Amino acid sequence: MPSKDEIFAGVKDALVEALAVDEDEVTSEATLEGDLGAESIDLLDIVYRLEKAFDIKIERGELIPEEIVNDTTGKFVIDGKLTADGITEVRKRIPYADLTAFEKNPLVQNLATVLTVKDMCYLVEQKLGA
Numbered sequence: 396m397p398s399k400d401e402i403f404a405g406v407k408d409a410l411v412e413a414l415a416v417d418e419d420e421v422t423s424e425a426t427l428e429g430d431l432g433a434e435s436i437d438l439l440d441i442v443y444r445l446e447k448a449f450d451i452k453i454e455r456g457e458l459i460p461e462e463i464v465n466d467t468t469g470k471f472v473i474d475g476k477l478t479a480d481g482i483t484e485v486r487k488r489i490p491y492a493d494l495t496a497f498e499k500n501p502l503v504q505n506l507a508t509v510l511t512v513k514d515m516c517y518l519v520e521q522k523l524g525a
Contacts (some may be wrong), residue, residue: 396523397449399516406515409444413437423513435507445515451522458510458518460488464503477501491517 397405407421414431427433433441442453456462463484466472471481482498485506497509 399520402449402516402519402523403512405448406445406512406519409441409448410512410515413440413444421512423511423516425512426508427510427512427515428508431512433507438507441515445519449519449523451519453518453522456488458489459507460485463488464506472503475503477503477506489514491521 403423407418410416410421410427410431411418414433414437416431420431425431427438427441438458442458445451446453463471463481464477466481469478471478471484477485482494482501485492486494489510491514492509493511493514494509497505
């Protein structure tokens with residue numbers, strides 16, 4: 396299994412290529428959307444590059460649990476915000492993400508803004524260890 400430094404380097408390379416950002420912009424605390432300018436379509440490219448770089452499979456919905464954020468039953472989402480049940484489910488699905496700030500105003504559209512480079516490294520680490 397690669398070391399944490401090797402995983403970070405591979406994630407960094409994938410982000411630099413997918414987002415056309417400078418290497419020095421990719422720090423462990425940088426957010427994918429806010430700091431690095433990723434859009435939802437970019438997440439697909441990032442996933443593809445991580446899968447190739449590390450020979451892993453990242454299932455659809457592992458970064459953003461779509462079936463939760465697209466809920467129309469009212470159990471997980473009401474008026475564009477995650478409910479308490481929705482936040483609990485998201486925590487189960489993406490335990491590596493720090494949702495503390497997001498929980499103060501849990502707008503579904505802002506969920507992807509909390510994902511950091513460190514979160515991507517953790518996801519890769521978990522996939523490699525599984």
